[in-house]
Amino acid sequence: MNITLKVWRQKGPNAKGAMETHKMTDISGDMSFLEMMDVLNDRLIRDGEEPFAFDHDCREGICGSCSMFINGEAHGPGRNVTTCQLHMRSFKDGETIHVEPWRASAFPVIKDLSVDRSSFDRIIQAGGYISVNTSGATQDANAIPIPKVDAEEAFDAATCIGCGACVATCKNSSAMLFVSAKVSQLSLLPQGKPESKERVQRMVDQMDLEGFGNCTNTGACEVECPKGISLTNIARMNREFMKSSLS
Amino acid sequence: MSNNGLLKSSLAKKYMMALTGLFLCLFLVGHLLGNLQLFDTTPEGAVKFNEYAKFMTTNPLIKVLSYLTYACVLFHVVDGFVLTIQNRKARPVKYVVEKGSANSKWSSRNMALLGTLLLVFIATHMQNFWFKMKFGTVPTVKGTDGTDLHDLHAVVTNFFNPVENEYALFMVIFYVLSMATMGFHLQHGFSSAFQSLGINHPKYTQIIKNLGMGFCIIVPLAFAAIPVFLYYIQTAH
Numbered sequence: 001m002n003i004t005l006k007v008w009r010q011k012g013p014n015a016k017g018a019m020e021t022h023k024m025t026d027i028s029g030d031m032s033f034l035e036m037m038d039v040l041n042d043r044l045i046r047d048g049e050e051p052f053a054f055d056h057d058c059r060e061g062i063c064g065s066c067s068m069f070i071n072g073e074a075h076g077p078g079r080n081v082t083t084c085q086l087h088m089r090s091f092k093d094g095e096t097i098h099v100e101p102w103r104a105s106a107f108p109v110i111k112d113l114s115v116d117r118s119s120f121d122r123i124i125q126a127g128g129y130i131s132v133n134t135s136g137a138t139q140d141a142n143a144i145p146i147p148k149v150d151a152e153e154a155f156d157a158a159t160c161i162g163c164g165a166c167v168a169t170c171k172n173s174s175a176m177l178f179v180s181a182k183v184s185q186l187s188l189l190p191q192g193k194p195e196s197k198e199r200v201q202r203m204v205d206q207m208d209l210e211g212f213g214n215c216t217n218t219g220a221c222e223v224e225c226p227k228g229i230s231l232t233n234i235a236r237m238n239r240e241f242m243k244s245s246l247s
Numbered sequence: 248m249s250n251n252g253l254l255k256s257s258l259a260k261k262y263m264m265a266l267t268g269l270f271l272c273l274f275l276v277g278h279l280l281g282n283l284q285l286f287d288t289t290p291e292g293a294v295k296f297n298e299y300a301k302f303m304t305t306n307p308l309i310k311v312l313s314y315l316t317y318a319c320v321l322f323h324v325v326d327g328f329v330l331t332i333q334n335r336k337a338r339p340v341k342y343v344v345e346k347g348s349a350n351s352k353w354s355s356r357n358m359a360l361l362g363t364l365l366l367v368f369i370a371t372h373m374q375n376f377w378f379k380m381k382f383g384t385v386p387t388v389k390g391t392d393g394t395d396l397h398d399l400h401a402v403v404t405n406f407f408n409p410v411e412n413e414y415a416l417f418m419v420i421f422y423v424l425s426m427a428t429m430g431f432h433l434q435h436g437f438s439s440a441f442q443s444l445g446i447n448h449p450k451y452t453q454i455i456k457n458l459g460m461g462f463c464i465i466v467p468l469a470f471a472a473i474p475v476f477l478y479y480i481q482t483a484h
Binding site: 006008019069071072073077098100103104105106124144169172173174201204205207208211212213214215216218219220223224231233234235237238239240241242245 | 255256257258259260261262289333334336337338339340341342343344345346347349350351352355356358426435441442443444445446447
């Protein structure tokens with residue numbers, strides 16, 4: 001198939017960027033979107049031009065590295081997929097595809113399509129952990145009885161890969177889905193309970209500090225999330241934050 | 248307690264947005280129930296409406312509620328303004344292509360715009376009736392017990408009478424469009440308020456959403472029917 005690509009080109013964090021057009025011919029529908037980008041970059045290198053910088057790692061949808069805002073949607077038109085799991089057959093022959101980096105003040109562009117998502121790391125550092133003694137006498141987690149429903153809900157929240165699609169797709173660049181998934185994953189389990197009060201406060205504080213926007217419950221994040229993280233997590237965080245603020 | 252606290256955090260701003268919004272939903276119900284009396288076109292109906300208006304402007308409990316309503320509107324507007332400014336700042340560079348329709352309702356993405364239009368309506372609406380009642384000269388009529396009553400009923404009916412008011416048709420259209428705006432604002436706002444307050448449950452959320460859909464259709468429709476009705480009965484013959 002033949003497509004026209006319009007890709008964001010930005011030399012560095014403070015440089016002014018613009019869309020750059022590239023014609024792609026003989027693209028296989030079975031290529032992943034990243035493989036198609038590889039073909040483009042390969043050609044650019046051969047022609048002595050600068051290839052496009054983009055993040056990628058596992059290429060099997062579990063690392064959360066690949067980003068890209070494709071044709072107005074985070075990770076493109078697919079549902080419950082990352083960009084590496086998006087295939088070119090999802091597009092029409094002759095289509096023009098716009099490729100942009102995640103856009104949020106908390107995710108500054110490093111180069112081209114690559115953004116700095118370390119604000120997520122700082123939110124995790126603020127409270128996304130449990131303090132356990134690792135001296136060797138740690139209790140086996142499997143020995144603690146946990147209701148099936150709680151375990152399932154915690155696991156669903158834990159499938160968040162921290163890719164940032166929620167922020168990218170949110171019209172307010174809000175990180176509520178990410179933060180609430182991390183808060184939920186820990187607070188639902190007995191190991192996370194002792195610190196649950198401080199955790200939600202610290203993580204929300206850090207989220208606000210990083211300059212993410214406010215949640216307006218549009219629900220776009222839930223739709224675009226490659227792992228299908230649910231809005232119920234946001235409601236849970238809203239409850240937890242209220243409870244811990246009042247007590 | 249955190250150093251961020253219940254006032255400065257982004258979540259707290261959303262709680263306030265939700266609480267003030269839900270209070271205003273209650274206000275709408277009360278306001279609508281009172282206004283439905285305008286469908287009674289008999290002279291007794293007019294007296295009843297004027298007596299109701301007197302009660303609403305003099306009862307101390309209603310006074311307290313009305314101040315609470317003003318406070319809620321003010322807070323909802325200021326809070327919404329602050330949130331919108333922050334949200335704009337969170338994305339300084341816009342996308343070249345953004346397909347919001349693929350993942351969210353139009354109303355949910357345009358609450359600030361809808362809210363601003365509603366604020367314009369509220370200001371106009373208060374100028375049309377409340378201001379006249381409070382500061383203008385409203386004719387008086389005798390109530391059932393012989394006391395003087397402000398004839399608000401006449402003010403309202405004349406306002407939507409093309410003979411009395413040359414802009415009557417324009418105002419009817421403006422009121423109907425404003426109620427459509429309110430419908431869209433409520434379509435997202437009603438159920439969104441519950442989500443902001445952390446009320447999300449696999450069983451009950453669907454009920455809240457259905458309730459919200461019902462509310463956002465029935466309430467604005469009933470409000471909009473009033474000017475249409477008053478205009479119609481005063482032009483038909």
